[in-house]
Amino acid sequence: MGANIYKNKKQLVFFLLPAFLFMIVYLYYPFFMNIINSFEKIGRLGTAPKGWNDPWYLNYVNMVTDKNMHTAMINTLIMMAVTIVGQVGIAIVLAILVDNIGRGARFFRTVYFFPIVISATALGLLFNLIFLYNKGMINQLMERLGATELMDWKAKGIALVTMMIPVMWQYVGFYFVILVTGLNNISEDLYEVASIDGATRWQRVRYITIPLLRNVMCTCAVLAVTGALKVFDLPWVMFPKGMPQGSTFLTGTYMYYHTIEAMNVDYGSAIAVVIVVLGIVTSKVVNAIFKEADY
Amino acid sequence: MRKKMVSVLLCTAMTASMLGAGALMVHAESVELNVVTTFAGEDSNSKNYQEGLAGWQEATGNTVNDNSATSDETFKTTVVSDFEMDAEPDVLFFFTGADANSFVEAGKVVSIEDIRAEYPDYAANIDDAKIPTSMVDGKAYAVPTNGYWEAMFVNKTVLEDCGVAMPDENYTWDQFMADCAVIKEKGYAPVAAALGNIPHYWWEYSIFNNQTDLAAHPTVPEADAADAWVNGMEDVKAMYEAGCFPENTLSATDDETFQLFTQDKAAFLLDGSWKVGGIVGACQSDPEDPSTLDTEALDRFDVTFVPSKNDVRKASDLIGGFSMGYYITAKAWEDPEKKDAAVDFVNYMTSDDMILKFAQHSASPLKEAPEADTSVMNSLQIKAIDFGAKVTSYTPAVQDNFQGECRVPTFDGMPNIVTGEVSAADAVAEGFAIYAESAE
């Protein structure tokens, strides 16, 4: 693909150097330290290590039998499925719909962006009030519809659903903006030519928009699966410490829990390593899927 | 384009550093102290602290570079890592429990004894018995300004509706459980607590209630002498099984259950003396304006003793004491320019007048505590002062010495204990195992 005009490796170094230099200093080096930390004994964040774990890979062994870690992994896998289908799926539909209307397109583009702007704390509060046991919006509504008992939306069985709905809702806007931008990059001429050739609206979407949007959709899918691994703030505000009884832990919240709340920095570091490894693996899988499924 | 940007950047950098240097020059003659405290944000003493700062700066001509912030885990992390990086402040107002261990161990703060060797008047007005000591070496490092207690707040509206009498200093565990049954029968939640979020207060008192020696309570026991702990956890479980807590106690946050209490849906709330401000705030429609206080609503709240289970602890023996104070760091102490100023600053901030202001309705650490001025206080604060006078003893909380990972099995594991998924004995033993390992 066009490799013949970009051969000069010196230029390549110039393009890559600033960004990677920055990342080496501020990301890779600190994360290298994090890997080392995961083999040490560290209490509170910021204190010096008290020596090495015995055996040095102890945290990784413990993780295998850690019940909360299992819950976190399973929840995160569910979250990945939900994000791909729910967030990216809804965002694609909305983006294509907005792209196909004239009046009001900018209005929708603006308001769909709103949820990302509000801080997670405020959103958490909002959803806490909506799902409040005694008596939030939903329980008030159900009472009016004739329900006699209050429903605890944060109880063990249903908590996961209560957590995922707001997270899903919040990030639809994020993928929507990325996809709409991708649509904007598609040349108008293509659509015009297609119109002249008598293509229907659906045909234009099927044969122009979707194929040309493939790379961007792939990006979204990568962001979605990796995002599920590190999502933290909104779940934490609504369900601190994986409440109830650790049943809502995600890998991101569980890592935070050990690093900050339980003052077990080395174990938190080990979870961070697992998060990063899983992130690379899943993004490779996503890329492979998109490469094969040619249109 | 590129060149222009570089030059703009350079200019900005130069001006900025010149401004910085300029700022330093102005204060070259007076001393600039770096101070970090937790008196910030909505802390009820943040205003008093700011007034104190202004007063001291005016009186001495020195300046304070104040980096105070509200105490939370991030704040504690920044304080601890500042010490690690030799970037600690000159004066620090901070916790005296396990949170301070790392910098006390490293010898980065100066003990009161050492300071008094050179400044005999240092904290001379403070009752030495009330100065908290470090877990590390038993020495006193921090000068306290105000104490705390943990006690049971009461919603009288609910109690009266249930025909339950106001608990007094002879309140027993059996009476308490009987009262809870009555209250529950009436459709209220007897005790407002979120066991899945903040089990701290019930955790502490349940253990305290099962001690055979009150003085031993603040010390983490040996793993084979932990009956009080196991029995304490069993008590919380019994309360849970009897329906003493709200229906959603395992899934609610502390804010939610606190609202049950202030909205007349729960009768009791076990919490700290700082919660007085929270209850007053809940009765005030404008957070900043005390004149919007609904005094009738506030009058419906009171504070009382915590039921006792055995003869060792009376209901009026409370958890409480002094758990924070002003540290002077070794960095300031070894700096001849700052030494005097740091000592003077702490003396100023812990003078009789200042402490009276800071202590408000909680205990004061002064040798001779003058009468508090109740004319400026609200009804709950006055009740709190009267209540404080009847307290027979204060014992420090053991949870301040039992921190981090060791707490996980019994704090975050409390829901598993009360629902029977993990036995109390196992959870306690697991915590001790982690404690023993981290103490090595």
Place this chain on the structure above:
Amino acid sequence: MKKKKKIPPGTVLIYGVLTMWAVTTIYPIVWVVLNSFKAKDKIIVDSFSLPLGDLFTTANYKMAFDRLGIFTAYRNSLIISCSVAAAVILMAGMASFGLVRYQFKLRGTLMSLVVAGMMFPVFSTIIPVYQMQSRMGITASNSLFLNLLCVILPQIAGNLSFAIVVLTGYIKSLPIELEEAAYMEGSNAFQTFFKVVVPLTKPSFATVAIFSFLWSYNDLFTQMFFLRNKKYWAITRLMQMLTSKEGTNYGLMASTVSLVVIPVILVYIFLQKYIIKGMTAGAVKG
């Protein structure tokens, strides 16, 4: 008079779906703003009614403005977040271009590294970063520039990975023919990048800039570590101070959230209008 054009049912359906989603995204903002005008004790009891009559109060805003310089904090926030956004799109744009258009052995590895960079939780990298910057001597200084720089540098790095992932996606979709044409006319790689690729993907750069701006603006944790003194606080840090301790002062929280959110929405609308292709583009297609 022109007769009203018949609206096809498909269009009605489209608008119906879009409007439904719009309601769910607009309502929370309206809810926050409405509640910011209510006293804090009323928010819980009465969070879904309008702040009229007795319910109405400006106390929450009074407090937010009274308690020290909100405008200084806005200024600091703008300096930080604009610098971050600008640096990120410049460096990430160049790197993405290199990663997409050049064929070289390490490409796969570098892409994995970029994805990995996106995954690093800030909680696990903050301490080494803090120690490093302390050693560099830029923390805890008395200069506004250095204090803000302490936040800007880690935030740039933190946003680069995301930006590269997104921008490579966009640049890959770009037809190579235009660049080949430029090459034939004798332009070198830098000229092609700045004169052909950047203008063609302007909306993508704007999007990435917006997200970088936003995350930098809302990133409290880094600010907590490096902006200690009130003089240097950015808006999120100020908001945290106002709403900390007893998370029950919902009124104050709602007002500070409004004060934090509204500037970002304005920035977004501004960029929508002037950079991202607007209504005219949509109209041609429809």
